[in-house]
Amino acid sequence: MPYVNIRITAGATPEQKAELIAGTTDLLVKVLNKNPASTFVVIDEIEPENWGAGGISVAERTRRAAAGS
Template identity: 70%
Template sequence: MPYVNIKITREGATAAQKAELIKGVTDLLVNVLGKNPATTVVVIDEVDTDNWGIGGESVTTRRRRGQ
């Protein structure tokens, strides 16, 4: 019955890619720890690049510099 929260920047992940993350993380918990997939919950949060910081600055600022 694990719970997994994945936070990524909102930069165009498709429904198919998100489904792949959900499937991949669930399989991993089944394979590594024998968890029950039926009660394994995965929540993906997509966060605006203005609201995500790393190295003391926002991802918006980094993307503008080409990073």
């Protein structure tokens, strides 16, 4: 019974989330021969202010990129 937790910054569409769930499930079926009925995929959306990389939040990185354009 695989459990996969995907964490992304907020903003994905319902269609994108559905594709992530289906694609992840398909990969586990293909590579590990897992039963799709007992494969669980959870998507956690994190606000950009709560996700950091390189010492700054994703929100700040986005603001800086927009200011530089």
